[in-house]
Amino acid sequence: MSYLEYTVKSVPTGFRKILHLNWPLALLLVSVCGIGFLMLYSVAGGSFSPWAEPQMKRFALGLAIMMAVAMVPIWFWRNLSGVAYGVSLILLVLVALIGEARKGSQRWLDLGFMDLQPSELMKITLVMFLAAYYDWLPAKKVSRPFWVLLPVLIIFLPTALVLEQPDLGTSILLLTAGAGLMFLAGVHWAYFAVVIAAGVGLVTAVFQSRGTSWQLLNNYQYRRIDTFLDPAAEPLGAGYHITQSKIALGSGGWTGRGFMQGTQSRLNFLPEKHTDFIFTTLAEEFGFVGAISLLGIYALIILFCVVTAIRNKDRFSSLLTLGIALNFFLYFAVNMSMVMGMAPVVGVPLPLVSYGGSAMLVLLLAFGLVQSAHVHRPR
Amino acid sequence: MRRNRAENDASHAKLTRRAALLGGAQLLFMGGLGARMRYLQVDQADQFRLLAEENRINIRLIPPARGEIFDRNGVRLAENIPSYRIVMVREDAGDVDAVMARLSQVIDIDLETYEGALEELKRSAPFLPVTIVEGVSWDEVSKVSVNAPALPGVTPEVGLTRVYPRGSDFAHVVGRVGRVSQKDLDALENPDQVLRIPRFQIGKINVEARAEDALRGTAGTKQVEVNATGRVMRELDRREGQSGADLQLTVDSKLQGYVQARLADESAAVVIIDCENGDLAAIASAPSYDPNLFIGGISSANYDPLLNSKYRPLVNKTVQGAYPPGSTFKMMTAMAALEEGLIGPDDTVYCPGHLEVAGRKFHCWKRAGHGWVDLGNSLKQSCDVYYYDLALKVGIEKITAMANRFGLGIRHELALSSVNSGLTPTKSWKKVTRGADWVIGDTVNASIGQGFMLASPLQLAVMSARIATGRMITPRLIKSVDGVEQPLGTGASLNLNDNNLQKMRRAMYEVVNDRRGTGYRSRIIADEWRMAGKTGTSQVRNITAAERARGVTSNADLPWERRDHALFVAFAPFDKPRYAVSVLVEHGGGGSTAAAPIARDVLLQALAGGEPSLSAYPKGDRARIKTQQNRLRDVKPEAAIDGKDQA
Structure with a gap:
């Protein structure tokens, strides 16, 4: 069913839309942000500055954006998705040319009133564009090689630009979210099987060739891979953080040490304690109960996202909702795995909890789209 | 686009299936995350809580010992001596202000250090040890140890401090180290972790900076288990680093010491280069300063006079300075003309005291003129008009090319900071940088080393070594790194006409040894050490026509800044050159009076390998030289070094 078939009468109008929002989802989001404020207040040693207060201001702005986006019909956003993708791509190119470099990577654009991280925007607009693409594409063409190659290009272009910054974490997220969307849209199994097999083959070849006459990479590149996979090999780098992070987490126990009672000093060594490693503070102070909550x-x-997506009969809406949910999942899955020593440190924040403007605003905007899809669903 | 309902339903069903599949996979992964949380926080909780409460694993860097620097005879120029310091770890100290206050009651800490340390404590990571005071005595270390219970987080540590036993003699050669600054870190693409150790020292200038990579070595690491108060319980793992490589310089510290003492507070530079292999036997810039003052930060009371002195003690004049070479450049003009075959050594030019070129009068220093002069006489008496004439015949491009062959206008790679390349102008250079056309007057000025022509004392020394040997001598400062001999600067032949070179050397010999030569008063009379040289006096101002009419004002009547630079280049012994030397005395007046005597003294010192016998000096000078030798013998160039002076 396409949006042209909507019976306009059954779609709520005006302020009645507010009643039709997915309220449980909104409340869940607000509660996650609330946990974020608590943790930022705690890591600052019981102070609203320097992190909790600006984060709350951004949250207020983000909430307003979410509501505004939710009020606009989803077909408007659908028609805009091509433009949105194009603009994000241009911004990424701009970042490469005139972006601001921090900590050795060039990710930010100075907009005057705020610093924008276009790669964050791209996470959403890529999903939007792919959803629109598969909405437009007749189902029988989905698995034809040409129509598979096209979205692959759509994904690779921004991924390459982000990898160039360099920002490994975000490019992995983009790639996975894009592939996930293609999977959801119904691209044939065989494509995924071939790509996975080829990937496994390549990785095996790279490692097998080490030390032989046909070695594929330089020695120093191998050493870099080693440190990436086994951070403990670099005692002062990532390995140290992971060890300390695990200690803090583990020492939380069942119920934790209590709010503001975490041995903050022990975490002060972490340069990212208010961003990427904020989960350790939560787990230490609120224990297993807090972390699992x-x-x-x-x-x-x-x-909630998966359920509303399945119920929604509009193909664009459900693809978009699922894509955004997948994106959100990737954020916290990668972050938590990293903090708990299950994955290499790649620098992905904990969504809606870690300190950071671009990520929060973009996520709330994305959930605004989810709400719009829900409000304007065909009935 | 309207699609049929069946197709839509089919694709939605597929979407639902796949959404359920992907959602299920996500939930499964979250289950995994939950299990991991349970494992860490419930199953392993006791172990981690113990680790957190009782012990922590700390990784500490073991700073490598910096390589030492020796002179050519193995005399230490830069060494590491053990020094005690008091360090504090913020997170172990708790109330930093209270602990600092108590510490200052136990040992003396001056206010500047106290506040600096407090600031650093608050700025740096809480687990990193911050040095509070350096260079403390054993006595004070014991006091701190006794009071340990009242001073949580405070520990005495033994470390190494850089010391320069030769003091100011080698400030412009060895250079100095200093605290790593943000600027140092920014300059490096991938800074070594070891540089982040608070108060780690990095080479700041000269050899210490340029040979930083060899000298630094690599850091080791130790993993230690520490208890809640930060005390080390045991060492778990230790990976030794590698100490830096030792360097040996070509400089002879005894000779260098003599040269610095001879120059004293004169604003001057001397370079002595070995004619056989290009080794720099001495490279001295005066006035100098004591690099030990800079270790651990220099006070403004010490620094301001160095910075504001008009004699610029912080500038290494041997390589950083670029001066008009004046008459010492005349050999280049003559060589260019001789090699082109435009004149023979015996051809003469008439000097009426000036030469009119393009409507402008270029004067000879001698207003009355020198009459008919050939190469030998022109050099000996430093007649200017002869060289004006040659330059007009040969042209600037040939002169510049010749100067470059002799090492002028070329940047000699030495492990020193800010090595200047001097300037040998060409027509295109002027067009590009000045936006003006080359005029014939520029050539005339260049012919006697004035105008745009600039050279550093190092370049002038290289030039005289090349004249003396006819080979492309290149200077060498680092003799060996970690015992590995560095390439010699012996150089290939310059491929110049041997007869021309001989005539040139002969003319230089006469400059010093002929009664009418400009350097006659500074001759060496010991036959085995006879010196050949050339005086130079380079103007730092233009002489106006009005001044000339009044009679050129003598240097002594001018303020210091406006006096001429005095230069002298030489080599000795004449028949078998061993050393070449260049002397520059900033605003010293005439080359023959200010620079040549210094060149003679330092050359004799180098040739004799110590204090030369008075018999090498002309009879009339001996009494004066005797007192000078006595005076210099009393100057102990070695600065008093002990830890206390630096605090």
Whole structure:
């Protein structure tokens, strides 16, 4: 069913739209942000500055954006998705040319009133554009090689630009979210099987060739891979952080040390304690109960998204909702795995909890789209 | 686009299936995350809580010992001596202000250090040890140890401090180290972790900076288990680093010491280069300063006079300075003309005291003129008009090319900071940088080393070594790194006409040894050490026509800044050159009076390998030289070094 078939009468209008919002989802999001404020207040040593207060201001702005986006009919956003993708791509190119470099990577654009990270925007607009693409594409063409190659290009272009910054974490997220969307849209299994097999083959070849006459990479490149996979090999780098992060997490126990009672000093060594490693503070102060609760809220958010997506008969809406949910999932899955020593440190924040403007605004905007899809669903 | 309902339903069903599949996979992964949380926080909780409460694993860097620097005879120029310091770890100290206050009651800490340390404590990471005071005595270390219970987080540590036993003699050669600054870190693409150790020292200038990579070595690491108060419980793992490589310089510290003492507070530079292999036997810039003052930060009371002195003690004049070479450049003009075959050594030019070129009068220093002069006489008496004439015949491009062959206008790679390339102008250079056309007057000025022509004392020394040997001598400062001999600067032949070179050397010999030569008063009379040289006096101002009419004002009547630079280049012994030397005395007046005597003294010192016998000096000078030798013998160039002076 396409949006042209909507019976306009059954779609709520004006302020009645507010009643039709997915309120449980909105409340879950607000509660995650609330946990974020608590943690930022705590890591600052019981102070609203320097992190909690600006984060709350951005949240207020983000909430307003979410509501505004939700009020606009989803077909408007659908028609805009091509433009949105194009603009994000141009911004990424601009970042490469005139972006601001921090900590050795060039990710930010100075807009005057705020610093924008276009790669964050791209996470959403890529999903939007792919959803619109598969909405437009007749179902029988979905698995034809040409129509598979096209979205692959759509994904690779921004991924390459982000990898160039360099920002490994975000490019992995983009790639995975894009592939996930293609999977959801119904691209044939065989494509995924071939790509996975080729990937496994390549990785095996790279490692097998080490030390032989046909070695594929330089020695120093191998050493870099080594440190990436086994951070403990670099005692002062990532390995140190992971060890300390695990200690803090583990020492939380069942119920934790209590709010503001975490041995903050022990975490002060972490340069990213208010961003990428904020989960360790939560887990230390609120223990297993707190950590599993946050995971539970995240799970509920995913669940609500999946359910509304399946119920929604509009193809663009459901693809978009699922794509955004997948994106959100990737954020916290990668972050938590990293903090708990299950994955290499790549620098992905904990969504809606970690300090950071672009990520929060973009996520709330994305959930605004989810709400719009829900409000304007065909009935 | 309207699609049929069946197709839509089919694709939605597929979407639902796949959404359920992907959603299920996500939930499964979250289950995994939950299980991991349970494992860490419930199953392993006791172990981690113990680790957190009782012990922590700390990784500390072991700073490598910096390589030492020796002179050519193995005399230490830069060494590391053990020094005690008091360090504090913020997170272990708790109330930093209270602990600092108590510490200052136990040992003396001056206010500047106290506040600096407090600031650094608050700025740096809480687990990193911050040095509070450096260079403390053993006595004070014991006091701190006794009071340890009242001073949580405070520990005495033994470390190494850089010391320069030769003091100011080698400030412009060895250079100095200093605290790593943000600027140092920014300059490096991938800074070594070891540089982030608070108060780690990095080479700041000269050899210490340029040979930083060899000298630094690599850091080791140790993993230690520390208890809640930060005390080390045991060492878990230790990876030794590698100490830096030792360097040996070509400089002879005894000779260098003599040269610095001879120059004293004169604003001057001397370079002595070995004619056989290009080794720099001495490279001295005066006035100098004591690099030990800079270790651990220099006070403004010490620094301001160095910065504001008009004699610029912080500038290494041997390589950083670029001066008009004046008459010492005349050999280049003559060589260019001789090699082109435009004149023979015996052809003469008439000097009426000036030469009119393009409507402008170019004067000879001698207003009455020198009459008919050939190469030998012109050099000996430093007649200017002869060289004006040659330059007009040969042209600037040939002169510049010749100067470059002799090492002028070329940047000699030495492990020193800010090595200047001097300037040998060409027509295109002037067009590009000045936006003006080359005029014939520029050539005339260049012919006697004035105008745009600039050279550093190092370049002038290289030039005289090349004249003396006819080979492309290149200067060498670092003799060996970690015992590995560095390439010699012996150089290939310059491929110049041997007869021309001989005539040139002969003329230089006469400059010093002929009664009418400009350097006659500074001759060496010991036959085995006879010196050949050339005086130079380079103007730092233009002489106006009015001044000339009044009679050129003598240097002594001018303020210091406006006096001429005095230069002298030489080599000795004449028949078998061993050393070449260049001397520059900033605003020293005439080359023959200010620079040549210094060149003679330092050359004799180098040739004799110590204090030369008075018999090498002309009879009339011996009494004066005797007192000078006595005076210099009393100057102990070695600065008093002990830890206390630096605090």
